[in-house]
Structure formats: structure tokens, C-alpha cells
Amino acid sequence: DAGVTQTPRHEVAEKGQTIILKxxxxxxxxxxxxxxxxxxxxxxxxxxxRSKSLMEDGGAFKDxxxxxxxxxxxxxxxxxxTEPKDSAVYLCASSLDWGVSYEQYFGPGTRLTVL
Amino acid sequence: GDSVTQTExxxxxxxxxxxxxxxxxxxxxxxxxFFWYVQYLNEAPQVLLRSSTDNKxxxxxxxxxxxxxxxxSFHLQKSSAQLSDSALYYCALFSGGSNxxxxxxxxxxxxxxx
Numbered sequence: 001d002a003g004v005t006q007t008p009r010h011e012v013a014e015k016g017q018t019i020i021l022k023x024x025x026x027x028x029x030x031x032x033x034x035x036x037x038x039x040x041x042x043x044x045x046x047x048x049x050r051s052k053s054l055m056e057d058g059g060a061f062k063d064x065x066x067x068x069x070x071x072x073x074x075x076x077x078x079x080x081x082t083e084p085k086d087s088a089v090y091l092c093a094s095s096l097d098w099g100v101s102y103e104q105y106f107g108p109g110t111r112l113t114v115l
Numbered sequence: 116g117d118s119v120t121q122t123e124x125x126x127x128x129x130x131x132x133x134x135x136x137x138x139x140x141x142x143x144x145x146x147x148x149f150f151w152y153v154q155y156l157n158e159a160p161q162v163l164l165r166s167s168t169d170n171k172x173x174x175x176x177x178x179x180x181x182x183x184x185x186x187x188s189f190h191l192q193k194s195s196a197q198l199s200d201s202a203l204y205y206c207a208l209f210s211g212g213s214n215x216x217x218x219x220x221x222x223x224x225x226x227x228x229x
Binding site: 033042043044045048050055091093102103106107108 | 147148150152159160161162165205207209211215216217218219220221222
């Protein structure tokens with residue numbers, strides 16, 4: 001079985017641009033997470049979908065970050081407009097049933113650099 | 116909202132000696148589960164331990180942690196550190212219900228030296 005796929009693996013954007021990151025969860029998984037990881041802040045949850053319903057919209061990230069589950073096998077994270085402080089690794093993870101198994105499968109991440 | 120505080124920065128221990136990474140939390144929601152994640156160099160994070168039961172010891176890969184709700188703590192310990200334990204460790208809590216949240220501490224880098 002394929003694991004979690006994320007594209008692109010690297011992205012460079014100019015300040016003010018709109019970028020879209022993509023994630024394909026493990027086939028059959030119902031729950032999907034988007035995280036941001038930086039050296040200063042560590043790991044932060046951006047969005048959490050349970051069976052395609054948005055359970056957590058990231059609080060402080062809401063204004064420029066929008067995650068969507070377009071269908072059960074594809075999700076996007078849009079950052080609009082980008083700022084240099086958004087430079088980070090963005091991780092996607094999926095789970096068959098998070099509230100039962102608490103097992104997550106992470107993708108390789110997308111490294112975003114905003115100039 | 117929820118918050119997690121863990122030993123910040125770098126913790127260095129000598130191989131074979133015990134290690135303890137502290138984690139305390141504050142939560143205003145119904146907290147369902149507590150976690151320790153581990154992230155090895157150039158790898159994605161993975162769950163190392165989790166617990167939902169007060170005062171019950173949880174063990175995995177030689178590490179153990181006990182959730183103590185009375186002191187709002189979930190410290191991670193190992194009696195004998197190995198070189199391969201060098202990694203970044205995150206403590207996290209998950210609050211369920213209609214306002215589900217997964218909240219992380221800022222991470223502790225553990226370096227085990229020979």
C-alpha cells in the first residue's frame with residue numbers, strides 16, 4: 001500500500017504569492033491532519049479532518065491558511081498570501097480512525113521557502 | 116485553550132544513564148489522550164507512547180510515561196539511554212468532542228553521547 005503522498009517536496013515562493021500544497025492520504029483512511037514544523041515553534045497542528053469534516057481549523061492560522069478535503073483521497077492546503085514567516089516544513093498525516101487507534105501515518109513533507 | 120509545556124531546548128545525557136523529559140499541561144477541554152512523539156533526523160514524527168488512563172504506566176521501546184492528572188504531568192523516562200535515542204521529542208494532548216484539538220509542546224532535542 002502506498003503511504004501518504006505530498007507534493008511538491010520543495011516550494012519556493014515570493015512574498016504575497018498564493019501556494020497550494022497537496023496531500024494524498026493512505027487509501028481508506030478517514031482522518032487527515034495538516035501540520036507546520038519550524039525549529040522555533042516546533043510542530044503545530046493547522047487542520048484536522050474527521051471523515052472529511054473539518055474538526056480543527058487552526059485557530060491563529062485561519063486568516064491565510066485554508067485546508068480542504070476535496071474528496072476522501074485528496075486534500076490541499078492553500079496559503080494566501082504567503083509571508084516569509086511561513087517558511088517551514090508542512091506535513092500531512094492520515095489515520096484510519098484517529099479517535100480509536102491514535103495511529104498516524106505521516107507524509108515526507110513539503111519544504112516551503114518564502115522569499 | 117490547551118497548552119503543553121515541556122523541557123525546552125537540548126538535553127544531553129551519557130549513554131547508559133537515565134533520562135527524563137518533562138511534560139506538563141493545562142487543558143480546559145475534555146482531554147482524551149496524551150502522547151509522546153519522536154522524530155529521528157530526516158524522518159517524520161511518529162507516536163512513541165500514548166495514554167488515556169490516570170496513574171497507569173505506559174511503555175514502549177524502553178521508554179515509559181505515567182499520566183498524573185493530579186499534577187497535570189506526563190513525563191517521559193528511560194532507565195538507560197542509547198545512542199539511537201537521539202531525536203526530537205514532542206509531548207502532545209488531544210481534546211475531543213466538537214472542538215477537537217491536538218496541542219503540542221515546543222519539542223525537546225535529546226542528544227545521547229558515548
